[in-house]
Amino acid sequence: DIQMTQSPSSLSASVGDRVTITCQASQDISNYLNWYQQKPGKAPKLLIYDASNLETGVPSRFSGSGSGTDFTFTISSLQPEDIATYYCQQYDNLPRTFGPGTKVDIK
């Protein structure tokens, strides 16, 4: 299985701050990497697909980059509604695997 790691596991930031989360794959997954947002009690929501493509309807303050084994997810200006846990997910190989998540809250 391809192992996905994320850092940090949690972070606190102020409204308006730039927030960056990293995701690392245990082997080269090209750009087959997606990012999801999950709020408490809700299903995950797709934000970014293929490492850097913004899903329709998702605010442009969210972005993603990277390829191979190292990926970055950025919120350019943190908003109160962005409080959630963020997961990366690879689909280069079966089984599909998710990162352990990064919990983001407001300082």
Next chain:
Amino acid sequence: QVQLQESGPGLVKPSGTLSLTCAVSGGSISSSNWWSWVRQPPGKGLEWIGEIYHSGSTNYNPSLKSRVTISVDKSKNQFSLKLSSVTAADTAVYYCARAFAVLGSWYDYWGQGTLVTVSS
């Protein structure tokens, strides 16, 4: 707008079989998508269980493969999950999701999730 809705018992006894159904509306289960199950133990991360194509082709997580069966019912536009020999470790919120396109890529539509507790 595609919608997915999980249904099934919320409580299953240890050593029993967990059975869930995901009803698809607003789209056809015979479209060029894989249909998946993902679970999340309370307070933990997401685990991919497996997926099915409308042809009946399946892929399972090797960690669960011996206990999992995913099936599709095209006449009812739904797909199902069976997980046998359950233990407390199988207690989780179970989500069904649609994988975009034939490559089974990203999950663009999700059900709201259903909590299944394994307890006597």
